[in-house]
Amino acid sequence: MEKIVKTPIIFVGGKGGVGKTTISASIATKLANLKRKTLIVSTDPAHSLGDALNLKLSAKKKSITPYLDAIELDSELITNEHFKGIESALRGYANPEMFPKIKEHLELAKDSPGAQEAAILESICEIICNKDEYDHIVFDTAPTGHTIRLLSLPTIMSAWTSGLMKHQKDQEKLKDAAEVFWSKKKDSKFNPFKPSRQGRWEKAVARLEARKELFLRSSKILTNQDESSIFLVMIPQMLPLEETKRAVKSLAKYSIKCSGIFVNQIIPKEQESDFWKTQVLKQEEILNEIEHSLKNEKKFYIYLSPRDLRGVDELGKIEFIENLTDRVALT
Numbered sequence: 191m192e193k194i195v196k197t198p199i200i201f202v203g204g205k206g207g208v209g210k211t212t213i214s215a216s217i218a219t220k221l222a223n224l225k226r227k228t229l230i231v232s233t234d235p236a237h238s239l240g241d242a243l244n245l246k247l248s249a250k251k252k253s254i255t256p257y258l259d260a261i262e263l264d265s266e267l268i269t270n271e272h273f274k275g276i277e278s279a280l281r282g283y284a285n286p287e288m289f290p291k292i293k294e295h296l297e298l299a300k301d302s303p304g305a306q307e308a309a310i311l312e313s314i315c316e317i318i319c320n321k322d323e324y325d326h327i328v329f330d331t332a333p334t335g336h337t338i339r340l341l342s343l344p345t346i347m348s349a350w351t352s353g354l355m356k357h358q359k360d361q362e363k364l365k366d367a368a369e370v371f372w373s374k375k376k377d378s379k380f381n382p383f384k385p386s387r388q389g390r391w392e393k394a395v396a397r398l399e400a401r402k403e404l405f406l407r408s409s410k411i412l413t414n415q416d417e418s419s420i421f422l423v424m425i426p427q428m429l430p431l432e433e434t435k436r437a438v439k440s441l442a443k444y445s446i447k448c449s450g451i452f453v454n455q456i457i458p459k460e461q462e463s464d465f466w467k468t469q470v471l472k473q474e475e476i477l478n479e480i481e482h483s484l485k486n487e488k489k490f491y492i493y494l495s496p497r498d499l500r501g502v503d504e505l506g507k508i509e510f511i512e513n514l515t516d517r518v519a520l521t
């Protein structure tokens with residue numbers, strides 16, 4: 191296990207249904223069994239980590255074994271909190287007459303594409319930046335495209351926050367000019383820059399600074415191979431293979447090296463029925479293709495299990511095989 195996973199942060203990505211949750215839970219269980227303090231985090235809105243661990247999980251950390259904690263991030267809860275934060279920051283310097291409009295706008299924004307991802311991303315970054323509490327943090331993520339976007343987002347978000355801050359600074363310059371104007375208009379009902387509001391304004395800028403810092407720090411951790419690994423999971427079929435090849439390329443674009451590929455649900459060679467014999471032969475062709483087209487990647491193979499892979503006992507026993515000896519010679 192120490193040979194496979196060396197870093198404190200571990201991401202497990204791949205298409206839906208290939209075994210991400212099972213494998214991330216297995217990695218976390220194995221690390222915990224080695225007495226390494228481990229946290230497993232489910233970031234997939236379609237949570238099934240609780241099912242894999244055979245336990246009810248929630249957005250509150252739960253201790254599974256003395257060395258293993260688990261949490262399922264609740265995207266709705268996080269999004270609501272995230273938007274509450276934005277609302278209170280905006281109330282700090284917006285005209286009170288605008289409040290109903292702001293609220294209406296934020297309610298709509300909450301359902302806009304990407305809003306939940308942005309909120310979840312911030313939570314993930316917070317967990318990553320507080321990693322010292324654990325030896326390892328394993329993220330069971332949502333399907334592939336999503337994960338890669340997630341890993342590239344901190345860089346993009348920190349750039350975006352910088353832009354926002356520059357905008358705020360320009361506004362501050364405007365504020366100086368405006369103050370002269372307002373000081374002459376004593377009967378004005380609203381002055382966003384009068385001293386009591388100014389404190390809040392600075393708080394809002396400080397919030398953005400903190401956010402930018404959070405994204406920058408996370409981005410550094412995510413792109414550092416000594417701190418973060420990303421494993422991709424696939425099954426030996428053509429479409430998952432194509433998707434995995436694309437994922438490896440996309441990761442490289444963000445300077446993230448794939449740490450290994452789990453080829454899950456391998457059918458054992460010895461089969462009685464013609465149906466399964468045919469499946470084994472088909473699988474063999476894909477396995478050859480995997481070796482050929484992903485030859486620079488480390489690969490770990492996992493057999494399709496006849497047993498239900500649930501609960502830490504079963505998960506801890508899953509074998510990650512480096513050299514598949516059980517191969518059929520194709521003529």
Ligand SMILES: Nc1ncnc2c1ncn2[C@@H]1O[C@H](COP(=O)(O)OP(=O)(O)O)[C@@H](O)[C@H]1O
Pocket residue numbers: 204205206207208209210211212213238454455456492493494495496497498499500
């Ligand atoms: N090697 C395996 N052998 C048998 N069943 C497996 C194996 N890997 C995964 N499964 C089962 O397949 C289903 C999907 O796996 P899961 O880990 O939830 O996939 P994902 O998280 O990628 O959607 C689950 O019911 C799981 O128990």
Ligand SMILES: [Mg+2]
Pocket residue numbers: 210211212234236238239330
């Ligand atoms: Mg899953």
